Each structure stands twice: as C-alpha cells, then as structure tokens.
Amino acid sequence: GAVVSQHPSRVICKSGTSVKIECRSLDFQATTMFWYRQFPKKSLMLMATSNEGSKATYEQGVEKDKFLINHASLTLSTLTVTSAHPEDSSFYICSARPILGEETQYFGPGTRLLVL
Amino acid sequence: QKEVEQNSGPLSVPEGAIASLNCTYSDRVSQSFFWYRQYSGKSPELIMSIYSNGDKEDGRFTAQLNKASQYVSLLIRDSQPSDSATYLCAVSTSGTYKYIFGTGTRLKVLA
DSSP states (O other): OOOEEEEOSEEEEOTTOOEEEEEEESSSOEEEEEEEEEOTTSOOEEEEEEETTSOOEEOTTOOTTTEEEEEEETTEEEEEEOSOOGGGOEEEEEEEEESSSOOOOEEOOOEEEEEO | OOOEEOOOOOEEEETTSOEEEEEEESOTTOOEEEEEEEOTTSOOEEEEEEOSSEEEEETTEEEEEETTTTEEEEEESSOOGGGOEEEEEEEEOTTTOOEEEOOOEEEEEEO
C-alpha cells in the first residue's frame, strides 16, 4: 500500500521549453502533496505544499510563476517547470500524505530533469 | 530557524555489526519523527516513524526517541551490504505536515 507514482521518470528538454511532471497516489487519497528538488549529494529541499482544490504554498525563494503547481484531485498533483533553463536541471520528487490525518509522507520515484 | 542535524558520514561498519545513526533537532514542539533510506539516484523510502519517547522496533531496525534531549536515533542490527545507503532523518511539527530533513548520513556496510 501507499504507492506514489511520478511521470515521466526522466526528461531532457531544450532551454525555454516547459515541462510537466505528474505525481499520483495510486492506492490512497492524498489531501496534501509536496514537491521537493534535490541536487547531487544534497538533501531534499521542499519547494511547495499542494492541497487539493486550493493554491499551493511555496517555500521562501521558490518562484511560483516558474514552478506551477496544480492539485486537481485527491490523487493527482502536477508540477510544471516553465521556460526551463539549465539551472533548473535537478531531481524532482513528490510525496503524498494520506487523507486520514497520518503525518507520514510517501515518496514518488522522482523525475530527473535535464535542460540543455 | 528550525534545524535537523545529522553526521554526514560516511559511517562504515562491517557486515553483521550494529549501525547506529543519530539525529538531533532544534524545535521542541516537534512531534513526529521519521527515518528514510535513500539509495543513490533513487527517492527516499520510509523505514520507520516514531512519535513517543522510547524505542520502536521493526525487524532489524530500532528507532529511539528522546524528546527531552531532542534526539532520535536509528539502530540497524545485523547490517548487510544492501543497507548501504543514505539515511535521512525527518521531523514534522503537528499541524504543518511539512518535514524538515537532515542532510543525511551515508552508511557503508563492508562485506
């Protein structure tokens, strides 16, 4: 149980294009999903908290117009990296918190983004 | 600023030994504590959660929490080479649901 999927697992794009990453909770409903990015040999950095049906809450220093988050249902959140640049290349990981008050976050497998 | 600290390692232990991983946190109102394992190039996977003072055991893993000392640890008994990974400590304050992660401790189990 508590499986989270991400798609795509890997994407290579040209500078200036937009990339959409999907995060799905497969066997549970998630009121809250989180988006992280991770640079090599570094820990996870929380980018934003996404609640179903409301606007995402972004962490300090994260550009909300650059990283668009939509949480349209209790099982799906999307992150769109707009006008991607090489410095956006990173490992993007989502997590989901089950709806029943549990505080545990279950992580997706991550999406590796490379912007050329 | 709320912080979670871990020794970055690497912590090297021989196969079959006990590996002890430590984590301290600064926010006294923290209530939920988690250990995740992350293999290189992969995302974190949950090992254990702990909410109350004391020990919690699950197979070869034991989490220990001491809220007075603001300290949480993870013991891995009978360490195996497959346990070689980075272990992340995460702390959550009730109501926010957000984690604060430590920088992780890299564990190497030597065959």
